[in-house]
Amino acid sequence: MPGWSVTRAFERRKDARATFNAAGSILDHLRRPANLPSANPTRSLWTHSSADANPLAREGSYGPLTTDAxxxxxxxGITGISVAYHLAEAVENQTIDLDVPLRVVILEARDFCSGATGRNGGHLTPHTFYSFAARQDRFGADEAIRSSALEEYTASSLVNIIERNGWSEDVDLVNGGNVRLLFTEDEERETRADFERAKHAGINLDNVQWLTRDETYGTPYSAVKLPGHNIWPLKLVTMLYQHAKQCTGEHFDLRMHTHTPVTSITRSQSEGSNANLKYILSTPRGPISCLRVVHATNAYTSHLLPSLAGPDGIIPTRGQIIATRASVGKALIRTNSWSGNQGYEYWFPRPLGPGEERPLIVLGGGREASGPQFELYADDDSGTNPVVGKELRDFLPTIFQGKFEYGTEPEMEWTGIMGYTATGNPFVGPVFDFSTGEKEDFKRQYIAAGYTGHGMPRAFACAEIVVQMIVAELTGTQWSCPTWFPERYLTHNRLKHKN
Ligand SMILES: Cc1cc2nc3c(=O)[nH]c(=O)nc-3n(C[C@H](O)[C@H](O)[C@H](O)COP(=O)(O)OP(=O)(O)OC[C@H]3O[C@@H](n4cnc5c(N)ncnc54)[C@H](O)[C@@H]3O)c2cc1C
Structure with a gap:
């Protein structure tokens, strides 16, 4: 049988983890800032399923560029647009009270939302207890609990916004839970240990279900099922942008320029004091000056912030996805989202469209097959890796025998660039030079980036934290960390934790 082998994949994954841990030495020659997003990316289902799939694709790409903000x-992506959304909400709720409108400009290198958010797996699943034991051992119980709290907070905030505004159909929200297949005894033992440690620490896990081999829809594995959703990520981000845009008025002015890459950031200080500090953002369409900068560039962060290049910073890492058709009807393919191999593979059947009988499955993963480099430091999403593609093509026919056929060619295949950090913790808060600790040169610059392939249940709330900090600065108040936010994500704590 030409199939994907669990044992082989698991061994490769362990090798890959070792590779990642050793990235500081064996991949040191790649310690260079990320390139700008490639000019001709592969096409994802979300952005190119139809001619009008991305209505904001070229928003603000023609005409004069805004010069001052x-x-x-x-x-x-989800981070940048969430920052705009939270700023709009802060103005609407009069958390910021200004006589003149707050002028906010979004700058995007390519089409609207064409980075990781426009090419991801579509899973919105808070990992309430996965990796709990390792986090508790490394960062303490309080921080491990905060990780769960952040993901619950983010996912429930997004689902509430979707439901409150009646967007469920617009964004293809599916509330089907997420089934994680446990491929090996080690994986099962580790997962159960995480569950017990998290429960003992007081996390409510009543809605987690353990499934036996007989309950996992014809697979030979046991599994654990978490509450979770799927969405069409580009549609969600489009709705969030349109919501923020509608707040434009007396107190808020939101503009967006797509196809406007920022190539450098320099300081312009007319009278020497920080009060007059402005930044000049250079773009091929001309410069734009502003008082504050938010870096929502995730995998590409180090292009503008080179101190975040290399293994202690944010490593661009290429993920690959196929959209492939099942060989049986919907009744035999459940509408859950799934993951397996400790989350390295993830998939879900799309809701059936008009006239469709067999579901289209969106499946990502397979990096463990790509050799020792594991797609780390790959920042080009203009092509696919055939070795990863083969791994993905063989995966579902092996796991669900009789429901998928070997040799079926996917209907679409694409790549996207994730921003990995060595511990999986994103960088959130004020920017500084991460190699020297120098702050002054980056005053009023902020960042939320580095979600390590797990951004949907984190980015929206990380953006909220950045906006809270900006509001505190604008109102002259002290920012304090909410109890749901992991303090180790904060940029000023990153030197202490080393990443
Ligand atoms: C293949 C794949 C599958 C994934 N699956 C999932 C999943 O199922 N669930 C999940 O939770 N997470 C998943 N992720 C991770 C998730 O998509 C990301 O964590 C999240 O989308 C990051 O959002 P972001 O807005 O920070 O970054 P992005 O969406 O990458 O947005 C950054 C934007 O910045 C732009 N940009 C970069 N540099 C510049 C510049 N200099 N000037 C102007 N613009 C610039 C880019 O073009 C891009 O549009 C996946 C990622 C990939 C790639």
Whole structure:
């Protein structure tokens, strides 16, 4: 049988983890800033399923460029647009009270939302207890609990916004839970240990279900099922942008320029004091000056912030996805989302469209097959890796025998660039030079980036934290960390934790 082998994949994954841990030495020659996003990316289902799949694709790419702003947000993925959304909400709720409108400009290198958010797996699943034991051992119980709290908070905030505004159909929200297949005894033992440690620490896990081999829909594995959703990520981000845009008025002015890459950031200080500090963002369409910058560029962060290049910073890492058709009807393919091999593979059947009988499955993963480099430091999403593609093509026919056929060619295949950090913790808060600790040169610059392939249940709330900090600065108040937010994510704590 030409199939994917669990044992082989598991061994490769262990090798790959060792590779990642050793990235500081064996991949040191790759310690260079990320390139700008490639000009001709592969096409994802979300952005190119139809001619009008991305209505904001070229928003603000023609005509004059805005020249002056209070806040420039670089990047139009879930992070950048969530920053705009939270700023709009802060103005609407009069958390910021201004006589003049707060001028916010989003700058995007390519089409709207064409980075990781526009090419991901579509899973919105809070990992309430996965990796709990390792986090508790390394960062303490309080921080491990905060990780769960952040993911619950993010996912429930997004689902509440979707339901409150009646967007469920617009964004293809599916509330089907997420089944994680446990491929090996080691994986099962580790998962159960995480569950017990998290429960003992007081996390409510009543809604977690353990499934036996007989209950996992014809697979030979046991599994654990978590509450979770799937969405069409680009549609969600489009709705969030349109919501923020509608707040434009007397107190808020939101603009976006796509196809406008920021190539450098320099300081312009007319009278020498920090009060007059402005930043000049260079773009091929001309410069734009602003008082504050938010880096929402995730995998590409080190292009503008080179101190975040290399293994202690944010490593661009290429993920690959196929959209492949099942060989049986919907009744035999459950509408859950799934993951397996400790989350390295993840998939879910799309809801059936008009006239469709067999579901289209969106499946990502397979990096463990790509050799020792594991797609780390790969920042080009203009092509696919055939070895990873083969791994993905063989995966479902092996796991669900009789429901998928070997040799079926996917209907679409694409790549996207994730921003990995060595511990999986994103960088959130004020920017500084991460190699020297120098702050002054980066005053009023902020970042939320580095979600390590797990951004949907984290980015929206990380953006909220950045906006809380900006509001505190604008109102002259002290920011304090909410109890749901892991303090180790904060940039000023990153030197202490080393990553
Ligand atoms: C293949 C794949 C599958 C994934 N699956 C999942 C999943 O199922 N669930 C999940 O939770 N997470 C998943 N992730 C991770 C998730 O997509 C990311 O964590 C999240 O989308 C990051 O959002 P972001 O807005 O920070 O970054 P992005 O969406 O990458 O947005 C950054 C934007 O910045 C722009 N940009 C970069 N540099 C510049 C510049 N200099 N000037 C102007 N613009 C610039 C880019 O073009 C891009 O649009 C996946 C990622 C990939 C790639």
């Amino acid at each position: 209070d806040i420039c947000i670089i990047g139009s």
